[in-house]
Amino acid sequence: MITIKPTSQNLWDIVAESYIFFVNESLDSESDNANFTKIQEYYPQVKAVLKKHNFEGKQGQSYILTAMQNDRLVEFIFVGLGKHTKSWDVELEKLRRAIGNVTLLLKKHGLRSAAIGLPEEKPYNISRAELLKQLIVTMHMANYEFNVYKTKEPKKDWQCDVSFVVDASEEKALAASANHGMIMGEAINQARHWADLPANIMTPTALADEAEKIAKQYKLKCTIFGRDEAEKLGMGAFLAVDAGSDQPGKFVILEHKAASKDAQTIALLGKGVMFDTGGISLKQSDFMTGMKYDMSGAAAVIASMKIFAQLNPDINVVGITPLVENMPSGKAARQDDIVTAMNGKSIEIKSTDAEGRLILSDAMCYAEKFHKPDIMIDIATLTGACLYALGYFYSGLMTQDEELMKVLPEIGKKTGDRIWPLPLDDDFKAANNSLVADLANVGCRSYKAGTITAGCFLSEFVDKARWAHIDIAGTADGVPGNISYLGKTSAGAGIRLLVDFVLNFKH
Numbered sequence: 001m002i003t004i005k006p007t008s009q010n011l012w013d014i015v016a017e018s019y020i021f022f023v024n025e026s027l028d029s030e031s032d033n034a035n036f037t038k039i040q041e042y043y044p045q046v047k048a049v050l051k052k053h054n055f056e057g058k059q060g061q062s063y064i065l066t067a068m069q070n071d072r073l074v075e076f077i078f079v080g081l082g083k084h085t086k087s088w089d090v091e092l093e094k095l096r097r098a099i100g101n102v103t104l105l106l107k108k109h110g111l112r113s114a115a116i117g118l119p120e121e122k123p124y125n126i127s128r129a130e131l132l133k134q135l136i137v138t139m140h141m142a143n144y145e146f147n148v149y150k151t152k153e154p155k156k157d158w159q160c161d162v163s164f165v166v167d168a169s170e171e172k173a174l175a176a177s178a179n180h181g182m183i184m185g186e187a188i189n190q191a192r193h194w195a196d197l198p199a200n201i202m203t204p205t206a207l208a209d210e211a212e213k214i215a216k217q218y219k220l221k222c223t224i225f226g227r228d229e230a231e232k233l234g235m236g237a238f239l240a241v242d243a244g245s246d247q248p249g250k251f252v253i254l255e256h257k258a259a260s261k262d263a264q265t266i267a268l269l270g271k272g273v274m275f276d277t278g279g280i281s282l283k284q285s286d287f288m289t290g291m292k293y294d295m296s297g298a299a300a301v302i303a304s305m306k307i308f309a310q311l312n313p314d315i316n317v318v319g320i321t322p323l324v325e326n327m328p329s330g331k332a333a334r335q336d337d338i339v340t341a342m343n344g345k346s347i348e349i350k351s352t353d354a355e356g357r358l359i360l361s362d363a364m365c366y367a368e369k370f371h372k373p374d375i376m377i378d379i380a381t382l383t384g385a386c387l388y389a390l391g392y393f394y395s396g397l398m399t400q401d402e403e404l405m406k407v408l409p410e411i412g413k414k415t416g417d418r419i420w421p422l423p424l425d426d427d428f429k430a431a432n433n434s435l436v437a438d439l440a441n442v443g444c445r446s447y448k449a450g451t452i453t454a455g456c457f458l459s460e461f462v463d464k465a466r467w468a469h470i471d472i473a474g475t476a477d478g479v480p481g482n483i484s485y486l487g488k489t490s491a492g493a494g495i496r497l498l499v500d501f502v503l504n505f506k507h
Contacts, residue, residue: 001143001159002143002160002162003159003161006132006177007164008165008166008171011165012042014165017075017114018074018076018111018115019039019115020079021038021076021077021079022079022081022095023079023081024080024084025082026057039076046076049065055078056080057078057081057082059080059098060080060082061080063077064078064109065078079098079101088123088124089125092124092414096485099135099485100138100139100142100485101142102114102116102139103142104142107143107156110158112161113163115162116163116164116165128166133180133184135164136181136182136184137184140182141185141188141485141486141487142485143189144189144192144193145487184496188303190303191299191303191492192299192489192491194207195295195299195477196489196490197292198292199274199291199292202292202295204250204274207298210302211302211305211321214302214305214306220256220305221257225250227248233362233366234340234342235251235362236340236341236342237339237358238324238359238362238363240337240339240349240358241326241352241355243333244333247325249325253366255316255318255319256316256318257316258313264505265371265373266316266373266377267320267377267465268317268318268319268378269297269364269379270295270298270300270301270302270378270379271296271297271322271360271381272321272322273291273325274292274295274325276288276294276353276356277326278328279327279333280352281335281351281352281353294381295323296472296493296494297378297379297381300379300492300493300495301319301321301379302321303492305317307495308499308502313502313503313505320366322359322362326355335349335350338437341362345438345439346437347434347440348437348439349441351441354441354454357382358441360380360461361457362461363378364458364467365461368462368464368465372465373465375404375466375468376462376465376467377467377469377470377498377501380470380472381473383450385451385473386451386474387474390420391474393479394474394475395419396422397419397468398422398451398455398471401467403466404466409421411500411501414500416496417495417496422451423452424452424455428443428452431444431446431447431449431456432456432460439460443456455471475493475494477489477490479491
């Protein structure tokens, strides 16, 4: 557990077990290492010591120096930022990874207190409050690990108090930002835990129960229904996916109400396939491993709603998560079946493994009919094609709304939830034509572009709302490259992006 607070104390007056310094690769450049130069006032020989031990400030490098401070042995932890660039978003991501490395070092060495000078905000193109918030969120994310089933490994009861040194004039204001970061970090890690739990534990009912607990604790309106109500509403697409499982599907709606009567409404929709076998279009076993993460979009939306309930933005937010398992059985939907979505459009099922767009189509219809959102954003581990297109480091963005196309990638740069726009041109729509129904749930192979044609399918279920689709198939879990704060399991993709969009939404 990490507790973090801003303080206006002098760095050297703070009694801590460790002191953290971020260092750019050019050790001899004072302009690039303003924070680092503070230690040289007290320890002029430190630069020579670092060079002797081949610490050059390269990105990912770290060095721990044990020394005396106020008659105590303490650890000075130096963390490299690499070469300075002119791209603010690159610099910000480097800083996030550096603070993630700090967190891992503190945890590894069992250090229970640390003092850090809050870096200057100028290289990062964000405010001091935003910078502190992001560092706190990142430290929480770096501290996350999924080990509840590791019976042979001793559980580490590690706690650390971290003090960020700030100016006295800003200490009170930054306390609110620190609290914001703590709320976000905790919720993101909760979503990651839900996603990491195996499907025999995290069933549709189990995640619906988690949403209901959050609603009761933080006073959100919560509506949950199952197959019977879905049938009454005409959710043929949702029911087709749900039919094959013995675990009953759940449709979950969480609502945050704004104080202003004329506030606009944002609907967030998250794909919640708790496990995806592919259904009758059964996946190969190698491709089925990890399909517990096919509910990462739903986890992101529920966690985001928990954050909104605590931070209370003056905008209406509706979180909708259709929760199902996609299983093969005698009751399961088949290829060539035709089902009817809630808006009356008929869908030919050409692959039962294209199930996410089916449950989302009814969720989108439900959102527009009952909540009439001004803006609707869905987030989903929708297509393997997105992983091949953008890899593990960028989520795919599809929208025909020019403002959302501009705003969302900029938020991604700022928060670290990076997204990359893909075209959603009308040229791709014909790929979803069917000879026997209004739509086919898989795009014609001759069109390729599986991520885009899936986005085109979803667009058929948007009526009046401004809409964007975010595909997190590559970014949801298993991100390679030793990104310090993401780990190797669930990455909590999309939550920082969604939360920032809602909290800073301009009416």
